[in-house]
Amino acid sequence: MSKFTMTRRGLLKAGAASGVALAAPMSFVRGAYAQDFCNMPTGGSVTLGFNVPQSGPYADEGADELRAYQLATKHLNGEGDGGLLNTFSSKALKGNGILGKKVEFVTGDTQTKSDAARASAKRMIEKDGAIMITGGSSSGVAVAVQGLCQEMGVIFMAGLTHSNDTTGKDKRRYGFRHFFNAYQSGLALGPILAEELGKDRTAYHLTADYNWGWTQEESIKDATEGLGWQTANAVRTPLGAGDFSQYLTPVLNSGADVLILNHYGKDMVNSLTQAVQFGMREKQVNGKDFQIVVPLFSRLMAQGAGENIKGILGTTNWNWSLQDEGSKAFVKSFGQEYGFPPSQAAQTCYVQALLYADACERAGTFYPPEVIKALEGFEFDGMGNGATLYRGADHQCFKEVLVVKGNENPQSQFDLLEVVKIVPREQVTYDASIFGGDLGPADAKTC
Amino acid sequence: MKEMLNREPFALAAFSLVILLMPIWLTPFGANYPDLLQKFAIFAIFAMGFNILFGLTGYLSFGHAAFLGVGSYAAVWSFKLFTMNVIPAIFFGVAFAGIFALAIGYVSLRRSGIYFSILTLAFAQMSYNLAYSVLTPITNGETGLQLTLQDPRIIDNAFTTPGAGLPETNLFGIDMSGYPGFYFCAVVLIICFFITRRIFNSPFGLTLRGIKSNQNRMGYTGLNTRPYTLTAFVISGMFAGLAGSLLAVTDPLAGAERMQWTASGEVVLMTILGGVGTLIGPMLGAWLIKYLENIFSSFNEITLEHFFSFLPEGLQSFAVELASLFVGEGWHLTLGVLFMLIVIFLPGGLMEGWRRLLRRFSGGGGGKSEPAAAVQPAE
Numbered sequence: 001m002s003k004f005t006m007t008r009r010g011l012l013k014a015g016a017a018s019g020v021a022l023a024a025p026m027s028f029v030r031g032a033y034a035q036d037f038c039n040m041p042t043g044g045s046v047t048l049g050f051n052v053p054q055s056g057p058y059a060d061e062g063a064d065e066l067r068a069y070q071l072a073t074k075h076l077n078g079e080g081d082g083g084l085l086n087t088f089s090s091k092a093l094k095g096n097g098i099l100g101k102k103v104e105f106v107t108g109d110t111q112t113k114s115d116a117a118r119a120s121a122k123r124m125i126e127k128d129g130a131i132m133i134t135g136g137s138s139s140g141v142a143v144a145v146q147g148l149c150q151e152m153g154v155i156f157m158a159g160l161t162h163s164n165d166t167t168g169k170d171k172r173r174y175g176f177r178h179f180f181n182a183y184q185s186g187l188a189l190g191p192i193l194a195e196e197l198g199k200d201r202t203a204y205h206l207t208a209d210y211n212w213g214w215t216q217e218e219s220i221k222d223a224t225e226g227l228g229w230q231t232a233n234a235v236r237t238p239l240g241a242g243d244f245s246q247y248l249t250p251v252l253n254s255g256a257d258v259l260i261l262n263h264y265g266k267d268m269v270n271s272l273t274q275a276v277q278f279g280m281r282e283k284q285v286n287g288k289d290f291q292i293v294v295p296l297f298s299r300l301m302a303q304g305a306g307e308n309i310k311g312i313l314g315t316t317n318w319n320w321s322l323q324d325e326g327s328k329a330f331v332k333s334f335g336q337e338y339g340f341p342p343s344q345a346a347q348t349c350y351v352q353a354l355l356y357a358d359a360c361e362r363a364g365t366f367y368p369p370e371v372i373k374a375l376e377g378f379e380f381d382g383m384g385n386g387a388t389l390y391r392g393a394d395h396q397c398f399k400e401v402l403v404v405k406g407n408e409n410p411q412s413q414f415d416l417l418e419v420v421k422i423v424p425r426e427q428v429t430y431d432a433s434i435f436g437g438d439l440g441p442a443d444a445k446t447c
Numbered sequence: 448m449k450e451m452l453n454r455e456p457f458a459l460a461a462f463s464l465v466i467l468l469m470p471i472w473l474t475p476f477g478a479n480y481p482d483l484l485q486k487f488a489i490f491a492i493f494a495m496g497f498n499i500l501f502g503l504t505g506y507l508s509f510g511h512a513a514f515l516g517v518g519s520y521a522a523v524w525s526f527k528l529f530t531m532n533v534i535p536a537i538f539f540g541v542a543f544a545g546i547f548a549l550a551i552g553y554v555s556l557r558r559s560g561i562y563f564s565i566l567t568l569a570f571a572q573m574s575y576n577l578a579y580s581v582l583t584p585i586t587n588g589e590t591g592l593q594l595t596l597q598d599p600r601i602i603d604n605a606f607t608t609p610g611a612g613l614p615e616t617n618l619f620g621i622d623m624s625g626y627p628g629f630y631f632c633a634v635v636l637i638i639c640f641f642i643t644r645r646i647f648n649s650p651f652g653l654t655l656r657g658i659k660s661n662q663n664r665m666g667y668t669g670l671n672t673r674p675y676t677l678t679a680f681v682i683s684g685m686f687a688g689l690a691g692s693l694l695a696v697t698d699p700l701a702g703a704e705r706m707q708w709t710a711s712g713e714v715v716l717m718t719i720l721g722g723v724g725t726l727i728g729p730m731l732g733a734w735l736i737k738y739l740e741n742i743f744s745s746f747n748e749i750t751l752e753h754f755f756s757f758l759p760e761g762l763q764s765f766a767v768e769l770a771s772l773f774v775g776e777g778w779h780l781t782l783g784v785l786f787m788l789i790v791i792f793l794p795g796g797l798m799e800g801w802r803r804l805l806r807r808f809s810g811g812g813g814g815k816s817e818p819a820a821a822v823q824p825a826e
Contacts, residue, residue, distance in 0.1 A: 054744075054776035107747045109776055114591045114702035116740075122482035122698075123741055126625075140589040144700060147593050151613060151624075165590065209580045210589035236580065239589070438596050440613065447625070 037367055038153045038447035039129045046101040046366065048073070048353065049108065049130030051121050051145065052159065056112040057240060057265050058137040060300050061345040065135055065159055066107065068346035071337055072353035076103045083333040084354060087326040087382035092361035099360055110136055114144035121145050125154050125447065131366055132157060134352050137345060139163030139212040146175035153445025155368055157352035160345040162264075162296055163212040164219065167396035168435030173442045174368065176375055176390065178355065178397045179348045182216035183430060185295045185315040186223035188401040188423040194227045196313065197258065197291055204256035205234035206247055206271060208263050216262045220295050224260075232256035237263075237271070244271040248278055257285040259292045268294060269304035276308040297404055300343050302416035309406030309416065316402045318347045318384055319417050326384035341414050351383045355390070369442040387425065393432035395439070401428050455644070462640050462727075466633045470626070477742055481625045485697045486737050488632035489690050492639050494717040494729035496686020499643060501715070502724035503652060504679050505659035506556070509564045509711050510571025513551070514544040514684040516578060516706035518691025520585070523592045523701045530602035531614045533623055533631070533696045537689065544688020545681055552680035556673060559662065571711050578703040591702035616696050628697040635693060639686065640726075646682070647726060655679055716782075720789055722798030731797045735785075739778050746774035 041047070050069045053062035075083040078095030085093050097103050106128040108120030117136065124130040133149055134157035136142045142161035149156035150172040158166060158177040162185070167177050193201075203224055207213040217234055225231060232254045237247050248271070251259055259280065263271050275281075275292055283290040294301075297314030320331045320341035330350065334342040342350070359374040360366055376392035388399035404417040465472075469487065473479045478487075497511050518540035525536040555566040578586040586592055594613050603614070616623040623631055646652045657665050658672050665672050695701055704710065717736050722728025748771055755766045773781045793799045 055779070059776070106745065107775070109744045113704040114700065115704055118698060118700065119482060119486065119741060120745070123480065123745060126482055127477070127480035128745075140591065140702075143590050144593070144702065147613075147700065148698070151615070170590070170593075212589075238576070238580070440596065 036446060037444035039125065039131045041101055041129075041131060041366055044101055045104045046098050047124075047128055047130045048103060048105045048356075049121065049124035049128065049133040050105055050135050051108045051110055051117060051124065051133055052135040052349075053112045053137045053141075054107075054109040057267075058112050058160075061137040061160055061265070061298075061343065062110070062135075064300070064343045064346040065137065065349040067338055068334070068342060068350040069105065069135070069353055071334060072350045073103050073105055074337075075333070076354070076357050080337070081333050084326055084330055084350070084383055087329050088354065088358070089381040090358050090362065092358050093354070094361075098357045099364070099366065103357070106130055110138075110141050110145075112138050112141060114140055117141040117145050118148050121148055122152075125152055130154070132356050134356070135159040135349060136161060139166055140210065142166050142175075142177075143170045143211075146170065146172045150174045150440055151445075152447055153368060153443070154447075155356065155371060157356050159349045159352065161212075162216070164215040164435055165211060165437075167394045168215075169437040171394050171396075171435075171437045171439055173372060173395075173439040176352070176355075176395045178352050178388075178390075180315075180317050180399070180401050180428070181396065182212070182219040182295070183435075184401050184428040185216065186219035187428045187430065188315050188403055189220065189293070189295060189313070190223035190227055191427075192313065192403045192421055192423075193224060193229075193293065198288070199228045201258050201288070201291075202230040202232045202256045202286070203258045203260050203293075204232045204251050204254055205260045205262060206244070206251075207234060207236050208239050208267055209236035210239055212264070213262045216295055217260075220260060220262070229258075237267070240267065242270060244274050245278075247271075248275055248280075251275075252278075252280065252283060252285070252290075255286070257288050257290055259290070261292065261294045262296075263294070264296055264298075265301065266304070268301050272305050272312070273308050281311075297417065298344050299341075299414065299416055300345070302406060303413070310408050312406040313420070314404055316404050316417065317344045319344065319402055319404060319419060320347075321415065321417070321419065322384060322402075324384060324386070326382045330384055347384060351385075354383070355380075368444050372442050386422075389425075391432060394435075394437070396432075398425050398429050400425055458644065459637070459641060463637050466636055467630070469633070470629070476738070478738055481629050482697075483737065483741050484626075484629040485632050485693075486741070487734050488629065488636045489693045489697070490714075490717065490733035490737055491730035492632075492636050492693070493687055493690035494714055494721070494733040495639055495643050496683045496690070497714045498683075498718050498724065498729040499646060499655075499686065500679050500683035501718055502729070503647070503655035503659060504676050506559065506676060506680070507564045507715070508555075508567040508680070508683075509708070509715065510551070510567035510569070510574075511683070511687050511714050512706050512708070512710035513571040513574040514548055514687035515691040515694070515710065516574065516701065516703070517547045518544045518688030519695045519701035519705055520578070520592060520691075521688070522692035522695035523594070523699055524585075526594060526600075526616060526695070526699050527592075527598040528601065530600060531616050532602075533616050533618050536616070536696060537635075537692045540692025540695070541685050541688045544691065545685040548681045548684025548688075549677070552677050552684070556676050556680060568708060568711065571706060572708055575703055575706040575708070578706055586701070586703060589703065591700050594699050616699055623696050624698075632693050632697065635689070639689070644726060651675070651678075716786060718796075720786060720796055722796030725796070725798040728796050728798040735797070736782065739782050739785075743774050743778040743781055744776070748775075750774075 052065045053059055074080045075085055077097055106124050110117035121133050132155045136159045139161040142158045146156045156175045162182055164181050164183050205217050207217040235247055261271050280290050292312050294312055294314040297316045302309045331341050359371045363370040363374040375390050378390040381387045385399035388397050390397055401423045402419050403421045405420045407416050407418040410416055470479050501507055521543040522536035522540040525539045529535055551570045555563055621627050654675050717732035718729040721732025751767045751770050755763045
């Protein structure tokens with residue numbers, strides 16, 4: 001007999017040695033491997049990073065966003081009733097995770113501060129291995145995190161951010177926004193204002209003194225002046241001022257008959273409440289009823305302002321009272337899970353998570369340049385906003401915008417906004433070049 | 448052993464070893480990733496510099512974040528205008544923070560005690576508001592100053608053609624993100640430790656301590672204390688500027704929040720937590736706070752469920768409920784409780800705890816041979 005006998009020990013040794021020999025070149029040629037990129041998922045799961053404000057002025061929105069993300073994770077993994085997977089026009093998602101990998105997530109607190117948001121996003125990318133970052137409830141944070149994600153080669157799906165800059169001058173190849181922007185608010189709101197309030201009005205702006213406030217003031221000013229309105233004055237108020245009386249007193253003597261509040265969150269709740277307490281809505285100026293307009297509305301804000309929002313006009317990205325299939329399905333599964341209807345922040349975040357997952361499925365890979373390609377120019381429907389386009393030129397979604405009004409006779413504590421008009425997509429579409437900016441390259445990065 | 452540690456080369460070597468090996472010994476704590484390591488090094492510099500003012504002279508500045516912010520803005524502008532090399536950025540960061548500190552210190556140091564604190568707080572708040580809105584063309588307001596593709600970058604563009612996408616900060620070709628960024632910050636921290644140690648042991652440092660224990664008496668002995676306090680203020684402002692520019696080096700963005708009063712308060716907390724007037728106490732305090740901020744805030748209920756999975760069902764959900772108060776968005780609560788405990792039971796901060804431990808273990812009876820350790824410098 002030959003001495004070529006095989007022992008168990010020998011077999012193990014040989015197996016280990018050949019394993020090492022096979023694996024060694026792989027680790028040497030990693031850089032050359034085409035699909036090697038930051039946080040490439042290798043195991044049976046894929047990690048998403050949910051970066052939302054858990055403390056600070058937008059904590060309410062953040063909490064709702066997180067609820068939506070958790071719901072989206074469930075639906076992607078095939079738990080629950082599937083939510084919008086059933087109504088989404090793309091049928092690539094099967095409810096078996098993303099590309100067969102189970103979806104897991106990590107969370108972080110942005111504190112509504114650019115620094116904290118970037119630190120928390122970096123932790124998710126560097127330590128927790130997140131392949132995509134999503135969330136945020138402030139344009140400053142969105143722009144800052146988007147810049148970071150571009151540098152690190154990780155896709156960023158923006159949450160609630162309304163400034164023109166996010167997909168305007170600060171747009172990035174790795175950043176995508178489903179939410180609408182201030183410019184679209186202006187385009188949608190303008191004609192309705194002319195219809196409801198007439199064409200010879202004089203407006204007075206109170207504006208939150210930061211990036212988002214300015215772009216909104218500018219957009220609304222453009223839109224209203226285009227109608228033939230005058231602008232009496234535009235006054236900047238510090239963020240989080242609390243007491244707006246000193247800014248409100250001059251309004252009635254300025255000859256203006258419309259007050260436009262470019263405020264969001266708690267600022268809007270305070271300024272609106274105080275304006276109503278001043279008796280502005282009972283006043284007559286220039287022979288017309290004095291009016292207040294809040295260009296960016298949300299149900300969470302309406303809840304804070306209570307009675308005072310009745311009859312006040314504004315725009316919103318989405319409202320739970322919509323009756324299309326997508327909205328109904330989302331409200332149903334969110335309500336079953338948490339016991340109350342979702343906010344617009346929740347909707348946009350949920351949709352963003354699904355859109356990313358779907359893009360990976362359609363691209364057949366997590367490789368970011370391919371996923372970006374799948375998202376750019378993607379046309380879809382069934383997510384509650386009607387037919388929607390992810391424009392490739394600036395990564396902004398184009399869809400219907402809702403003009404809403406504070407409900408005069410609410411049926412429940414959530415029934416606060418009444419949809420005045422669903423402004424069609426064509427009317428809020430604009431040329432991508434008007435804001436400048438540059439998307440930059442889509443090259444994958446290693447990290 | 449103690450003798451040996453007090454000798455400069457040994458102290459430096461031990462310190463360097465601890466800092467440079469951070470990626471290894473922090474792994475079990477889940478803190479070994481570049482961003483947090485960089486923050487550990489940078490905020491250690493910030494707190495160390497703050498301690499030169501507060502620990503040595505007793506002047507409590509409530510506006511140190513302003514210098515951090517100025518350092519960051521100066522550094523980012525250097526990246527935008529001149530070159531992505533970090534050396535000029537750090538130079539400008541330190542220089543501008545120094546000039547700024549000179550101006551603010553000149554005015555604020557006319558008063559002492561609470562009035563000084565309020566003055567510095569007012570200046571910092573002013574800087575914050577200026578950066579947030581009025582100076583938007585320079586600071587880019589709330590969005591924060593970022594690099595763009597249209598930046599002139601005259602030095603870089605004179606020698607190389609820019610590639611697609613944003614360039615990265617570098618030290619003569621070494622990218623300053625990730626671990627190289629940490630090692631760069633670590634080396635700067637070691638240099639800062641050396642300088643601080645020298646200041647502590649110098650006649651200048653002694654004078655500052657004299658000012659802390661009794662400024663009037665120093666005045667009566669014929670010493671004009673103002674230049675000394677002003678020097679300490681400027682040095683400490685420059686440390687803050689250095690920390691600010693390093694923040695920009697590791698992540699080229701400068702936001703106005705860096706100047707907010709909460710950021711100023713944070714460095715006071717770091718110093719008090721670690722031990723006021725001690726050499727490495729403020730650094731420990733900085734690490735503790737940054738660790739809580741970054742790691743504790745990331746725990747969510749799923750992490751907790753996993754952590755408590757060894758408990759029976761009912762007990763597990765109870766433990767998760769209870770613990771979730773202190774993690775995630777509740778990390779501020781943990782910090783508050785910790786701060787209270789330390790201030791009440793260890794007024795000298797973590798360093799006092801360390802000294803007490805040392806005394807206990809160096810033999811209960813033979814502990815008399817350590818009078819030097821019992822004396823708290825400048826306390």
